[in-house]
Amino acid sequence: MMKQGVTAKDVAKLAGVSQSSVSRVYFEGASVSAKTKEKVLAAAKELGYRPNEFARSLITNQSKIIGLVMKGVQNPFYPQVLKLFTTSLKKHGYSVLFVYTNNDEIQKEDIEILFNYNVAGVVITDASLSLSVTEDFIKYQIPLVLFNRKIDNNKFYSVCCNNYEASKRIAEFLLSIGCTKMIYISGNENTSTSREREKGFSAMLKGSKVHYQKYSSDYTYEGGYNIACEIIEEKQLPDAFFVANDIMALGVVDALKDHQIAIPNETKVIGFDNIEMAAWPTYNLTTWEQPITEMVEETVKYLLNELEEYSGEAKNLEIDGSLILRKTT
Incomplete structure (x- = not known):
């Protein structure tokens, strides 16, 4: 000390x-x-x-700090992401400044602390950017990566799983094991992850002339549990549930168990992310594994390159994941 x-x-x-x-x-x-x-x-x-790192940053006009802005801390996927970023950046001599936001769209007040600490770069994990915020990052040439989000404009770099292809493969798998009546439980409608996952799932089923029902939730365990109870009460049990993330899927599994519905004999459940809890014996959830280690590595690589020489390169980098088969299918 x-x-x-x-x-x-x-x-x-x-x-x-x-x-x-x-x-x-x-x-x-x-x-x-x-x-x-x-x-x-x-x-x-x-x-x-x-x-004094902060004092040094005032002199050099750049710190050895990377800001990490996160909203979904209740989702076990994101603490895993935080751990990987902290470990990777530490190897390169950088520390992480964690900023929690309660806003779906990042506002100026959310990132004020990042500018105050003169961060070298920023990663935003699960929120969109307001127009005023985007202009500040470009103006001050601060490298920014949107992680686990795909953006429609070409102003920033983003790194995410190839959600469209992943959900097509999930639909293909369910069709191959004889499922013809399916339900998709989405997350927040305004997220690219939820939209892309539905688009791929829908495209594959449409090509096979199989219909599905959609229910909207909020990426939480409670949301998945409550929607599943609603479906069960409506006596609309499908052959399979495709759930937009694992934590909601675990809620679906528990709701089915509470209603004495046998998985996978009476219905099947597939999640998305492959969080650590998905492999717990009580769940053994079939899911799509996001390649988060590779996603984090690509994000850090981009940041380091931009810190070496700022280019403002903007593109969507999508990385393929893989289907993890367990006992819910």
Whole structure:
């Protein structure tokens, strides 16, 4: 732990060098001899000194901090994502500044803290951007990635699973095991993930002349549970449920169990994400695995490239996942 009040001046005194030499040791790319660096680091270790990252960012106009804005913290998928980003960025010398938002569309007040901390780049996981916010990122040339979202405009870079192809493969699989009566439970209608997953599912079923019913929910466990209870009460039990994310699918599974409906004999359930809970013995949920490790790696790669030389490149990068077969089908 750093001793209270230890400054660069104290380190310089103990090392027998100038204060500016101490600063150069901690500023990446600054010219400093190996002997001086060794003396400064030894003195810093003895005193328990750590450089002030925020103060350094004010001087260099860039920090070693990446902002991560997240809304769906109640969905276990996103804490997994946060862990992967933190681990990956740490390997490259960056820390994560986590910002929670309660808004579906990111507003200026949500990102004020990011600008205050002079972040080097930003990742937004599960929300859209207001027009005023997009202009600020472009104006200040701050690299931005929309993660697990596909955008229609060409202003920013986005990284997501290939949701359209994934849901086509899910429909293809359900058709191959004899399902002809299906229900799709969507998440929030204004998200690209929910729209793309329905489009692919619908396209494959339409090609096979099989119809499906759609029910809208909110990407929560409670939402999935309540919709399933509603369907059961209406006596509309399908051959299979395709649910737009795993946490809703787990709610569907529990609702079916509570009504003594046997899975997969009486109906089948497929989720999307492959969160850790999906593999728990009590669920054993068949699901589509999002390739989040590769998605995070591609996001970090883009950010590092943009920090090296800002280009403002904008495109949608879609990565294929895979079907994970378990006991709900």
